[in-house]
Amino acid sequence: MAGIAGNLLAVRERDEMLSGWTWLFQRITAFFLILVLGVHFWILHYQNPGEILVYADAARRLQTALFLTVDSLLLAFGLFHALNGLHNVLEDFNVRSRSITFVLLLVGVGLFIMGIYSLWQFV
Amino acid sequence: MTLNVKVFRFNPETDKMPRFDTFKIEEFPNMAVLDVVMNIQNYHDPTLAYRCSCRIGMCGSCAMYINGRPRLACRTQVSSLGTKDITIMPLPNLPIIRDLAVDMEPFFEKYKKIKPYLIPKQDLKEPVICKPDSGERELIDYMLECITCGACYGACTMVATDPHYLGPAALTRAYCLIADKRDAATRERLVIVEQSEGVWRCHTQFNCAEVCPKKIVPTQAIQQLKKRCVFKRLGLFRG
Ligand code: SF4
Ligand code: FES
Numbered sequence: 202m203a204g205i206a207g208n209l210l211a212v213r214e215r216d217e218m219l220s221g222w223t224w225l226f227q228r229i230t231a232f233f234l235i236l237v238l239g240v241h242f243w244i245l246h247y248q249n250p251g252e253i254l255v256y257a258d259a260a261r262r263l264q265t266a267l268f269l270t271v272d273s274l275l276l277a278f279g280l281f282h283a284l285n286g287l288h289n290v291l292e293d294f295n296v297r298s299r300s301i302t303f304v305l306l307l308v309g310v311g312l313f314i315m316g317i318y319s320l321w322q323f324v
Numbered sequence: 325m326t327l328n329v330k331v332f333r334f335n336p337e338t339d340k341m342p343r344f345d346t347f348k349i350e351e352f353p354n355m356a357v358l359d360v361v362m363n364i365q366n367y368h369d370p371t372l373a374y375r376c377s378c379r380i381g382m383c384g385s386c387a388m389y390i391n392g393r394p395r396l397a398c399r400t401q402v403s404s405l406g407t408k409d410i411t412i413m414p415l416p417n418l419p420i421i422r423d424l425a426v427d428m429e430p431f432f433e434k435y436k437k438i439k440p441y442l443i444p445k446q447d448l449k450e451p452v453i454c455k456p457d458s459g460e461r462e463l464i465d466y467m468l469e470c471i472t473c474g475a476c477y478g479a480c481t482m483v484a485t486d487p488h489y490l491g492p493a494a495l496t497r498a499y500c501l502i503a504d505k506r507d508a509a510t511r512e513r514l515v516i517v518e519q520s521e522g523v524w525r526c527h528t529q530f531n532c533a534e535v536c537p538k539k540i541v542p543t544q545a546i547q548q549l550k551k552r553c554v555f556k557r558l559g560l561f562r563g
Contacts (some may be wrong), residue, residue, distance in 0.1 A: 220520045221557045295486040
């Protein structure tokens with residue numbers, strides 16, 4: 202068995218450990234995004250159809266724990282979904298390198314910090 | 325009835341650019357596209373290169389790109405095309421040897437990567453029988469019909485963009501072995517298909533299933549493999 206396994210494992214190994222996990226999280230985040238974006242749209246546009254959207258209302262909403270949590274999760278999941286999608290497209294075109302993964306990770310973390318910082322201003 | 329046949333011509337050793345030659349061919353009842361190609365070679369241009377063998381849809385050697393779609397030339401009736409204008413080109417995504425003959429090596433290189441043969445468990449007592457109604461065969465029964473024609477490989481846009489992607493046929497074969505309870509190398513095969521050039525490149529476009537002359541749905545095999553890869557990651561895979 203060791204012989205077979207050795208042979209088979211000799212196939213190119215790179216950042217392969219991540220592939221299965223990212224595929225799974227891409228699906229989980231997609232499901233979450235559909236769900237939360239639906240709720241988000243409903244609250245903003247359909248809960249009080251007569252209401253005119255004003256900055257003060259948005260600011261007040263962002264002071265509640267529920268909105269802060271949902272928006273933070275939307276930010277994290279949206280960023281993961283978009284950047285992992287971009288990573289996938291690059292891989293589809295056979296563009297693969299650790300530095301690309303690292304740059305996308307940096308962009309994701311940077312944008313997440315910016316987003317959280319902006320949300321924090323309303324607390 | 326006269327058929328207007330446009331045939332792709334290219335000899336990489338002598339030609340700078342490919343070209344199309346046009347032939348007028350008399351249609352006869354039950355004529356297959358392979359008959360058209362043979363007719364051209366026999367009566368119009370003996371230098372036309374193509375590949376065929378069994379002429380009954382078993383060997384998989386006559387796959388060509390016929391009117392914008394990979395098909396077996398021997399199993400494609402001219403009447404089924406619904407037109408008298410026929411364009412015949414070599415299978416996409418493979419290097420051209422000459423005219424309609426492509427080099428199948430990249431296809432079989434990938435096939436080889438997944439070790440396309442059963443590695444039997446040592447403790448099995450011969451003869452090993454998987455009863456048809458036991459459920460042990462899952463979907464693999466009909467997927468074993470693959471004749472390695474490469475039509476799915478030629479239709480796959482992911483193979484077109486990433487030449488390292490294992491492709492539908494190799495992954496379907498891998499699934500047949502991974503789902504086979506008698507195979508001893510299940511996990512090792514999963515390690516190969518879960519590489520980034522394996523199952524994750526498939527975007528479930530079903531192009532492969534659309535063109536498979538054996539009505540196999542490689543996408544289904546690939547989805548089954550993805551499921552097993554995730555189960556393996558979660559420590560839930562029993563194989
Ligand atoms: S899966 Fe179908 S199209 Fe692909 S190689 Fe096998 S028989 Fe040909
Ligand atoms: S010649 Fe064998 S499949 Fe067509």
